[in-house]
Amino acid sequence: MQTTVLSISLLGMLLVTAAFVFAIRNSKQRNDDYGAVSAKAYGIRRWWMITVCAVGIVATVATLTPFPLTASTGDNPRIIKAVSGQWYWQLEDTTATVGEPIQYHVSTVDVNHGFAIYNPNDRIIAQTQAMPGYINKLNVTFTEPGKHLVRCLEYCGLAHHSMIVEIQVSEAN
Amino acid sequence: MSITEATSNSVEDSNTHTKNHLNLVKLYLAIGILVYALMMIAGVALRAAQGASYLDMNPQLFYQIMTLHGAGMVGVTGLAGLAVNWYFLSRHVLLSTKIFLSALLLSLIAVAMIIGSILIGKFAAGWTFLYPLPAKSLGIWSIASAVTFAAGLLVLGVAFLLVYLDMAIAISKKYGNLTRGLGLHMLFGRAPVDTSHPTTVVASSMVIIVNVAGIAVGAVVLIMTIANLISPAIAPDALLMKHLIYFFGHVFINASIYSAITAVYEILPKYTRRPWTVSKPFLAAWFAATFMVMAVYPHHLLMDFAMPPWAAIAGQIISYTSGIPVLVVTAFGGLTLVYRSGIRWDACSSLLVLGLFGWAAGVVPAVIDGMIRVNMVMHNTLWVPGHFHFYLILGMLPMVLGFAAYLTTNGEQGKSNKIPVYIYAAGGITLCMSFLVSGSLSIPRRFAVHQESWQWLGNVGAIAGTTVLVGTLLIALPILFRLPGATLSAAR
Numbered sequence: 082m083q084t085t086v087l088s089i090s091l092l093g094m095l096l097v098t099a100a101f102v103f104a105i106r107n108s109k110q111r112n113d114d115y116g117a118v119s120a121k122a123y124g125i126r127r128w129w130m131i132t133v134c135a136v137g138i139v140a141t142v143a144t145l146t147p148f149p150l151t152a153s154t155g156d157n158p159r160i161i162k163a164v165s166g167q168w169y170w171q172l173e174d175t176t177a178t179v180g181e182p183i184q185y186h187v188s189t190v191d192v193n194h195g196f197a198i199y200n201p202n203d204r205i206i207a208q209t210q211a212m213p214g215y216i217n218k219l220n221v222t223f224t225e226p227g228k229h230l231v232r233c234l235e236y237c238g239l240a241h242h243s244m245i246v247e248i249q250v251s252e253a254n
Numbered sequence: 255m256s257i258t259e260a261t262s263n264s265v266e267d268s269n270t271h272t273k274n275h276l277n278l279v280k281l282y283l284a285i286g287i288l289v290y291a292l293m294m295i296a297g298v299a300l301r302a303a304q305g306a307s308y309l310d311m312n313p314q315l316f317y318q319i320m321t322l323h324g325a326g327m328v329g330v331t332g333l334a335g336l337a338v339n340w341y342f343l344s345r346h347v348l349l350s351t352k353i354f355l356s357a358l359l360l361s362l363i364a365v366a367m368i369i370g371s372i373l374i375g376k377f378a379a380g381w382t383f384l385y386p387l388p389a390k391s392l393g394i395w396s397i398a399s400a401v402t403f404a405a406g407l408l409v410l411g412v413a414f415l416l417v418y419l420d421m422a423i424a425i426s427k428k429y430g431n432l433t434r435g436l437g438l439h440m441l442f443g444r445a446p447v448d449t450s451h452p453t454t455v456v457a458s459s460m461v462i463i464v465n466v467a468g469i470a471v472g473a474v475v476l477i478m479t480i481a482n483l484i485s486p487a488i489a490p491d492a493l494l495m496k497h498l499i500y501f502f503g504h505v506f507i508n509a510s511i512y513s514a515i516t517a518v519y520e521i522l523p524k525y526t527r528r529p530w531t532v533s534k535p536f537l538a539a540w541f542a543a544t545f546m547v548m549a550v551y552p553h554h555l556l557m558d559f560a561m562p563p564w565a566a567i568a569g570q571i572i573s574y575t576s577g578i579p580v581l582v583v584t585a586f587g588g589l590t591l592v593y594r595s596g597i598r599w600d601a602c603s604s605l606l607v608l609g610l611f612g613w614a615a616g617v618v619p620a621v622i623d624g625m626i627r628v629n630m631v632m633h634n635t636l637w638v639p640g641h642f643h644f645y646l647i648l649g650m651l652p653m654v655l656g657f658a659a660y661l662t663t664n665g666e667q668g669k670s671n672k673i674p675v676y677i678y679a680a681g682g683i684t685l686c687m688s689f690l691v692s693g694s695l696s697i698p699r700r701f702a703v704h705q706e707s708w709q710w711l712g713n714v715g716a717i718a719g720t721t722v723l724v725g726t727l728l729i730a731l732p733i734l735f736r737l738p739g740a741t742l743s744a745a746r
């Protein structure tokens with residue numbers, strides 16, 4: 082996922098760069114007939130606008146169906162309470178099984194914290210905020226066994242970076 | 255002397271008037287450039303601390319410096335954008351030098367309060383002072399220092415509001431009201447597009463509308479924060495506070511960029527000897543931007559599942575559409591101007607076009623992060639500083655520096671060296687890539703201590719940041735030396 086995001090971003094930025102390089106490389110020779118230049122540019126701009134809109138519509142539909150925030154809700158998920166505070170995590174259960182639908186009920190006793198689950202490869206697979214007065218429900222179905230880490234991803238003071246807890250995910254039997 | 259007095263007794267002598275305008279802008283620029291350089295040193299220190307090879311910093315100090323760098327950069331970006339905007343707007347309407355000077359003095363008081371609260375009071379809740387962290391540091395900083403910080407931001411807000419009020423009155427006097435300044439009568443009415451309507455007036459009207467709203471909301475949330483600090487029984491809803499804070503922060507920083515773009519509108523036509531005038535697409539883009547800048551902040555709240563799904567979906571769509579005016583109208587318009595223009599590339603023109611590039615290219619990672627699916631894995635990683643440093647280092651700041659270069663060469667082209675701009679751009683792109691790649695590796699933002707597998711990126715960033723600083727100094731030092739001699743008058 083993250084690699085795809087980075088690649089698409091780089092590609093988009095390269096396209097922008099290419100447009101700038103093109104205009105700059107063709108900037109020395111002056112064409113005094115600006116009317117002609119801008120008329121041609123307006124023609125290109127119309128297609129550019131249509132492209133940007135089309136990409137937008139396709140991307141919007143493709144990334145919102147199924148709706149990502151509720152997509153992984155399994156039937157009867159197991160509920161695990163995750164309480165945060167400066168600077169600790171208190172998880173009702175720090176174990177899980179591959180394929181088991183889980184819903185973390187994330188809350189805080191003091192300031193905002195962030196509940197982010199990292200897979201054994203150290204990449205984020207899901208996250209939500211822990212916000213005073215609210216319980217955020219995060220649906221997770223682990224797909225690989227091994228040591229997962231929960232890191233705090235909302236700045237919460239002096240020991241923010243060391244607010245970590247381990248979740249041990251075991252193979253389904 | 256007596257002649258001008260006779261014709262307009264409310265205005266100062268037109269000569270001193272012009273000079274005072276210019277001198278004030280110079281003062282803003284000189285202070286701004288110095289603050290930028292200092293805050294860059296702080297930024298390099300942060301990235302070096304994350305790299306852990308060149309610098310060892312304890313977490314408490316890291317978070318103080320992080321708060322200082324954030325507040326300082328956002329504040330100076332606001333002031334620098336304001337100065338550019340004010341300079342060009344005062345070519346079209348009569349602005350008060352007294353108010354502009356008072357705003358600078360108020361800002362300096364605010365800066366003293368903010369720096370004091372951080373360096374002496376050890377305040378370190380981040381520049382976004384996310385409620386209720388300012389009140390709950392577990393003994394690291396005092397309530398008094400948190401109040402001082404919030405009050406400092408409040409004073410800064412008042413300074414901006416004063417200038418915006420003056421600008422709004424001046425625009426209304428000449429054009430009727432702000433919506434006419436924005437050109438809505440030409441966009442929607444039967445009135446044909448009047449190409450002599452200044453682009454700067456359109457941009458200024460938009461900036462005033464959005465930023466007065468942004469700062470007003472900021473003032474509300476700051477007052478609520480202070481109330482909570484003084485009497486904890488006053489405990490507002492955390493989600494509401496988050497909405498208010500991100501609305502304010504998002505609008506404020508965006509308004510700074512939209513202010514600085516006036517430099518590109520006004521100066522690039524001189525270099526390309528081609529007009530950049532208002533047109534229907536231009537007016538439509540600014541009209542759309544007015545709304546979208548205010549509506550796009552919910553992309554900060556995509557991971558707050560207490561938000562209804564429709565809000566998250568709207569957040570994603572608006573985040574995408576808000577990139578369109580930049581990509582399709584502003585950047586495209588700039589490139590059309592440059593293409594086959596015979597432009598002279600010096601520091602000024604290179605910086606202005608770099609600014610357009612940074613703004614346009616920065617849209618890409620921003621829009622992608624605004625997608626819910628992406629946000630689930632990128633939110634609060636270094637991807638976020640990656641995209642906004644792109645806008646700010648490669649977009650906003652080059653526009654300001656390009657403007658300063660223009661002033662100090664008195665508009666003469668080909669007089670400034672463009673090599674430092676390459677150094678600056680190379681450093682800036684590398685620094686931003688060090689953030690974006692970190693984000694794609696799930697490295698969190700705002701972490702004082704990075705695990706070993708992440709540190710190389712911190713070191714790359716520290717070196718790149720130093721390059722940015724060197725580039726900035728190479729561009730800025732000649733500017734600072736020549737600034738006193740600049741004579742291009744602001745008011746006309």
Ligand code: HEM
Nearest residue numbers: 294297298300301324327331380381646699700701719722
């Ligand atoms: C030499 C150039 C710069 C360097 C090396 C640098 C470095 C950094 C670093 C390391 C962080 C903390 C990242 C994290 O872990 O979350 C940061 C945050 C930030 N920087 Fe910069 N920066 C530079 C220039 C700028 C400029 C020019 C601006 C604005 C105009 C800016 C605005 C910010 C803001 C608003 C934050 C967020 C602070 C926070 O999260 O509380 N920076 N910068």
Ligand SMILES: [Cu+2]
Nearest residue numbers: 194233237244
């Ligand atoms: Cu935390």
Ligand SMILES: [Cu+2]
Nearest residue numbers: 233235237241
């Ligand atoms: Cu935290």
